[in-house]
Amino acid sequence: MPESRLEQVATPTHRIEAGPPLVEVRGVKKYFPLQSGFLASLFNRGEQPAVRAVDGVDFEIRRGEVFGLAGESGSGKSTVGRLVLNLLEPTEGKVFFDGMDLSQLSPDEMRRLRSRMQIIFQDPLASLNPRMTIGQAIAHPLEIHEPNLSEGQRRKRVLEMLEAVGMNPPTNYADKYPHQISGGQRQRIVIARALVTRPELIVADEPIAMADVSVRSALLDLMMRLKDEFDLTYLFITHDLATAKYVCDRIAIMYLGRIVEVGPLKSVYGSPAHPYTQALLDAVPVPDPKHRRTQPMPRGEIPSPIDPPSGCRFHPRCPIAQMGLCDVEDPQLMQVPESDNHLAACLLRAGPRAMGQQTPPS
Amino acid sequence: MATSSDILYSVRNLTVEYETRHGVVKGVDDVSLDIRRGEILGLVGESGSGKSTLGKAMMRLRNGSARITSGELWFDGQNLMELSERQMRDLRGSRLGMVFQDPMTSLNPVQRIVEHLTETMLTHEPEWTEEEARARAEELVERLGIRRERVKDYPHQMSGGMRQRVMIALALALNCDLVIADEPTTSLDVIVEAKFLDLLKELRDEFNLTILLITHNIGVVAEVADRVAVMYAAKLVEIGDVNQVFEKPLHPYTEGLLKSVPNIELDSGALYKMEGSPPDLSSPPPGCRFHPRCPYMMEEVCPIYDPPFAPPEGASEDTRVACWLHHPHPQKVAIGA
Numbered sequence: 001m002p003e004s005r006l007e008q009v010a011t012p013t014h015r016i017e018a019g020p021p022l023v024e025v026r027g028v029k030k031y032f033p034l035q036s037g038f039l040a041s042l043f044n045r046g047e048q049p050a051v052r053a054v055d056g057v058d059f060e061i062r063r064g065e066v067f068g069l070a071g072e073s074g075s076g077k078s079t080v081g082r083l084v085l086n087l088l089e090p091t092e093g094k095v096f097f098d099g100m101d102l103s104q105l106s107p108d109e110m111r112r113l114r115s116r117m118q119i120i121f122q123d124p125l126a127s128l129n130p131r132m133t134i135g136q137a138i139a140h141p142l143e144i145h146e147p148n149l150s151e152g153q154r155r156k157r158v159l160e161m162l163e164a165v166g167m168n169p170p171t172n173y174a175d176k177y178p179h180q181i182s183g184g185q186r187q188r189i190v191i192a193r194a195l196v197t198r199p200e201l202i203v204a205d206e207p208i209a210m211a212d213v214s215v216r217s218a219l220l221d222l223m224m225r226l227k228d229e230f231d232l233t234y235l236f237i238t239h240d241l242a243t244a245k246y247v248c249d250r251i252a253i254m255y256l257g258r259i260v261e262v263g264p265l266k267s268v269y270g271s272p273a274h275p276y277t278q279a280l281l282d283a284v285p286v287p288d289p290k291h292r293r294t295q296p297m298p299r300g301e302i303p304s305p306i307d308p309p310s311g312c313r314f315h316p317r318c319p320i321a322q323m324g325l326c327d328v329e330d331p332q333l334m335q336v337p338e339s340d341n342h343l344a345a346c347l348l349r350a351g352p353r354a355m356g357q358q359t360p361p362s
Numbered sequence: 363m364a365t366s367s368d369i370l371y372s373v374r375n376l377t378v379e380y381e382t383r384h385g386v387v388k389g390v391d392d393v394s395l396d397i398r399r400g401e402i403l404g405l406v407g408e409s410g411s412g413k414s415t416l417g418k419a420m421m422r423l424r425n426g427s428a429r430i431t432s433g434e435l436w437f438d439g440q441n442l443m444e445l446s447e448r449q450m451r452d453l454r455g456s457r458l459g460m461v462f463q464d465p466m467t468s469l470n471p472v473q474r475i476v477e478h479l480t481e482t483m484l485t486h487e488p489e490w491t492e493e494e495a496r497a498r499a500e501e502l503v504e505r506l507g508i509r510r511e512r513v514k515d516y517p518h519q520m521s522g523g524m525r526q527r528v529m530i531a532l533a534l535a536l537n538c539d540l541v542i543a544d545e546p547t548t549s550l551d552v553i554v555e556a557k558f559l560d561l562l563k564e565l566r567d568e569f570n571l572t573i574l575l576i577t578h579n580i581g582v583v584a585e586v587a588d589r590v591a592v593m594y595a596a597k598l599v600e601i602g603d604v605n606q607v608f609e610k611p612l613h614p615y616t617e618g619l620l621k622s623v624p625n626i627e628l629d630s631g632a633l634y635k636m637e638g639s640p641p642d643l644s645s646p647p648p649g650c651r652f653h654p655r656c657p658y659m660m661e662e663v664c665p666i667y668d669p670p671f672a673p674p675e676g677a678s679e680d681t682r683v684a685c686w687l688h689h690p691h692p693q694k695v696a697i698g699a
Contacts, residue, residue, distance in 0.1 A: 293556065
């Protein structure tokens with residue numbers, strides 16, 4: 001098996017352009033074994049059934065980049081986020097952060113590394129301890145990662161962070177509790193807490209999904225401002241392709257534990273190659289009553305990740321699937337014709353077959 | 363213009379109050395609204411705007427401690443406020459249907475889909491036989507794109523999209539006139555959502571349904587609604603034809619909302635950023651409730667006087683807006699009078 005699908009096709013150009021990536025994900029799989037009964041385990045000595053949440057994923061995130069990871073529920077996108085942070089251990093494959101193999105680090109080394117990577121979750125209320133003041137919540141990571149700071153120094157850092165996330169004047173907020181502020185403000189606090197240790201990587205898992213429409217754009221704007229101010233790299237996990245459009249440099253589309261398409265946002269949105277990406281983009285409701293959808297929606301629903309379809313996982317729902325090919329051969333990420341760094345896992349739209357169709361034999 | 367016979371449901375000066383620790387809060391504050399026969403009316407608002415409370419009140423369903431304290435609800439010529447709880451119960455399920463965000467909480471987990479459907483039918487149409495009801499249930503479920511044999515499934519065996527279709531089937535089981543759908547697609551993925559919205563439009567035509575679609579998703583409204591009503595801080599701020607409202611919103615809140623929604627089809631760079639956040643309803647701002655966030659706020663009127671919800675000067679009855687930019691100012695009225 002080749003070491004990496006991405007490397008074969010596109011990585012060299014990435015590397016030349018932007019130096020070593022901050023995050024590299026190589027052949028990562030995460031299976032969650034299914035609970036089986038005692039009798040079943042006695043009689044069924046074969047392979048234990050498992051949910052294949054992530055089933056062979058490769059990508060990399062360059063420093064300073066906003067890398068989007070999009071897909072429907074159950075696609076595995078959140079699991080990938082946790083694997084990147086080593087909050088979950090991969091069943092197979094490796095994750096590298098700044099060149100370091102996370103699986104090789106000692107618990108102590110991993111703990112030190114944690115200050116360089118942080119996560120922001122969807123629900124700020126669930127992320128904040130209701131009995132901690134906002135100031136205490138933001139100071140908490142500092143107590144762990146920078147224990148030598150004095151009380152005064154910590155307080156100063158907390159107030160600086162509050163100001164950076166637009167909670168002004170900071171002294172008004174530091175002693176309040178999470179329930180005393182609005183939902184949008186709570187998410188600002190979660191962001192402040194994530195940034196207080198000056199991390200390099202932020203995994204943002206649906207960071208604005210709970211926020212109301214009228215405060216969403218302010219939160220996105222804040223995240224992008226902080227990215228510049230703190231030299232951040234984002235892994236932006238979302239189901240909302242419309243929002244992703246406003247923030248991501250590159251985007252990967254996931255389906256049933258696999259990346260089916262990845263590339264520069266403009267290229268993926270402008271000329272999606274994978275039929276699933278096309279359907280997904282077309283299904284996004286557009287705030288314009290005159291707009292009409294153009295693609296037929298895929299048949300049926302997402303199959304179970306316990307026993308994914310053979311060949312291309314999308315073939316049972318795909319409008320262009322060719323039987324005898326798509327249900328047999330498992331497509332890898334391959335170059336999309338006439339594109340730059342744009343890969344798709346579709347036997348008909350990317351790789352040698354697609355290239356062959358595009359250019360007449362010489 | 364709509365005549366009175368075109369109107370299926372009329373809400374008149376409805377106020378719904380809740381008891382909270384901070385005293386009585388008006389979740390719906392003096393709201394009037396007409397729903398026309400055969401239309402899909404989109405009701406949009408952010409969380410806490412009162413849109414769900416309004417939807418439940420229209421069925422006379424209680425939402426927690428919420429209580430209707432004043433107003434009238436006219437459904438097909440009948441004042442629902444005068445009906446007994448028993449009469450109301452007959453109406454719900456037979457002529458008024460409801461679809462909620464999370465169908466799992468609306469369906470009985472230990473009852474098969476077919477039992478849900480036949481029970482509803484037999485309760486309201488006792489002269490039907492079990493077989494008739496069952497046949498109709500299978501027919502309906504199939505019409506909604508679920509395989510006939512899956513009526514034997516329990517709710518947990520179905521996907522979210524299927525469960526939502528079962529909810530619609532329940533509403534259609536008795537040919538109901540009005541379906542109030544509260545965030546019906548919010549828990550669905552976009553592809554399932556798109557299919558569900560297509561189905562909703564088809565069913566409206568086929569079954570002559572009238573639908574009140576309550577949602578926070580502006581894109582969903584644009585996709586299916588004929589008219590749109592916008593709610594902010596327990597009040598309606600604008601209502602009108604969907605094309606008109608999206609093209610030329612009259613209320614600054616509607617305008618801000620539309621500009622801050624990400625649009626996948628547009629090439630524009632940045633999103634519009636609305637200032638502040640919605641007010642706390644236990645102490646709403648005086649005058650126009652949007653004035654603290656409004657870029658067009660007029661110091662001498664907006665923070666003082668509550669704007670009327672009425673057609674703008676010179677416009678038809680079909681459009682209504684609650685904003686002083688479109689109504690004569692109170693001082694001028696006083697001088698003229």
